[in-house]
Amino acid sequence: MELTPALTLASPGTDQFSPARLLRTARLFASDPALPSLVDPDDEEARWVELDSSPEIQIWLLSWPAGTHNDWHDHGESVGAFQVISGTLLEQTSRNHRREFRTLIAGEGRSFEQNHLHHLANVRAGTALSVHVYAPRLTTTTRYEITPTGLQSVAADKAELDW
Numbered sequence: 001m002e003l004t005p006a007l008t009l010a011s012p013g014t015d016q017f018s019p020a021r022l023l024r025t026a027r028l029f030a031s032d033p034a035l036p037s038l039v040d041p042d043d044e045e046a047r048w049v050e051l052d053s054s055p056e057i058q059i060w061l062l063s064w065p066a067g068t069h070n071d072w073h074d075h076g077e078s079v080g081a082f083q084v085i086s087g088t089l090l091e092q093t094s095r096n097h098r099r100e101f102r103t104l105i106a107g108e109g110r111s112f113e114q115n116h117l118h119h120l121a122n123v124r125a126g127t128a129l130s131v132h133v134y135a136p137r138l139t140t141t142t143r144y145e146i147t148p149t150g151l152q153s154v155a156a157d158k159a160e161l162d163w
């Protein structure tokens with residue numbers, strides 16, 4: 001009987017950071033009970049704290065006071081994931097000129113492929129917290145605006161978490 005090599009969990013290259021693996025990484029970081037102490041829950045502006053990074057991966061903690069949101073944007077060539085730690089986030093995506101809405105509560109997350117286009121907002125009272133993971137590290141994003149003909153690209157930027 002001939003034995004076949006065992007499959008490994010880690011593949012070389014970009015498979016190492018598949019969206020599913022990034023979501024598991026986001027969940028792992030989100031389980032740290034010390035994360036809420038890294039931001040001021042009474043701050044009225046959104047904040048972000050880089051938790052870890054390398055050329056291959058980047059991990060952020062974001063705080064979302066009530067009513068804060070980011071612009072429509074993509075993540076360039078990065079795949080990614082995010083996990084809600086506390087509060088509720090509303091994610092809007094666009095598919096075939098139709099907007100889709102997804103509500104994510106504490107303990108929920110999602111992953112996405114390259115060029116994922118979305119908008120996130122805290123539409124509830126209180127500050128929401130979330131962990132975001134990108135691979136490779138986020139280097140460029142494109143911002144979009146809503147027009148009568150759909151979402152249109154308005155600017156490609158060097159990636160910075162600035163709303």
